[in-house]
Amino acid sequence: MKIAILLSGSGSNLQAFIDKQREGNLDVEIVLALSNNPDAYGLKRARNAGIPVWTEDHRSYPGREEFDQAMLAAIKESGAELIVLAGYMRLLSACFIKAFEGRIVNIHPSLLPSFPGTGAAAAAGNYGVKLTGCTVHFVEEQLDSGPVIIQAALPVPASEETEQTLERIHKLEHRIYPQAVQWLAEGRIEVRGRQVVLTESSRPKAFPCPNNDLSSQWLVYPLLEEGF
Ligand code: GAR
Numbered sequence: 001m002k003i004a005i006l007l008s009g010s011g012s013n014l015q016a017f018i019d020k021q022r023e024g025n026l027d028v029e030i031v032l033a034l035s036n037n038p039d040a041y042g043l044k045r046a047r048n049a050g051i052p053v054w055t056e057d058h059r060s061y062p063g064r065e066e067f068d069q070a071m072l073a074a075i076k077e078s079g080a081e082l083i084v085l086a087g088y089m090r091l092l093s094a095c096f097i098k099a100f101e102g103r104i105v106n107i108h109p110s111l112l113p114s115f116p117g118t119g120a121a122a123a124a125g126n127y128g129v130k131l132t133g134c135t136v137h138f139v140e141e142q143l144d145s146g147p148v149i150i151q152a153a154l155p156v157p158a159s160e161e162t163e164q165t166l167e168r169i170h171k172l173e174h175r176i177y178p179q180a181v182q183w184l185a186e187g188r189i190e191v192r193g194r195q196v197v198l199t200e201s202s203r204p205k206a207f208p209c210p211n212n213d214l215s216s217q218w219l220v221y222p223l224l225e226e227g228f
Pocket of ligand 1: 008014118119
C-alpha cells in the first residue's frame, strides 16, 4: 500500500514507519512526506531515507483551503492510497478530508475522547488522570473524533513529570501506529459506524507483560502482533 505521511515536527513516528518497513514488518511504500514547516526535523529523516518530500510554509498561502489543495495535488500525483498524519499540527480543511474520506488516519497522545487538541499529555497530567495513553483513529471533520482503530493505555504515577509520561507514550505510539497501518495494508480493518473491527489473522500475538514497575506497565488493544 502506498502511503503519504504529513508531519510538522520531529517525525519520530515517521521514523518508526521507516524502521518497521526496513525490518520487513510493514508492507507499505512511503511515497511522499509532506510538511507545512520546511524546517521540520522529520523532513530530514525522510530525505535520509530517500523519501520524496513536499514542503511549503502555510503562511505563504492566502488561506487553509488553498494550502490544502496544494498538498492534495502533490498527494494525488504521488499515488498515495492512505494519508497518515504523524504530528501534523494543523487542522485540515473539509475539502481535504472529503477528497480522502475514510483514508486518513491520525495518532493522538491521549485516550480519546479525553483531551483532544494540542497539549494533550500536559492537560491529562494537570487533570490528574491515573491512566493515559495514545489513540490511532480515522480522521473526520471534527477534531480528533473519528472511529478508533487501536489504543494503548499506561498508568501515570503522581510523581511523574509530563515529559517522562510523554516519552513513554511516544514509545507506544511507535508500536501501535505502524501496527494499525499494517492492518489497513492487509485489508483487515472494517468500519461499521463507530466500531472498527479487526478481522483475524494467523499471525501470533505479542502479549503485553505487566510487571511491578508502574513506569513500564502498559496495555494495548487490539493486541499487537509479532513484529510490533
Ligand atoms: C505525537 O506524540 C503525536 O501523537 C502528536 O504529535 C506528536 C508528534 O511526534 N500529535 C498530536 O498531538 C495531534 N493532535 P513526532 O513528530 O515525533 O512523530
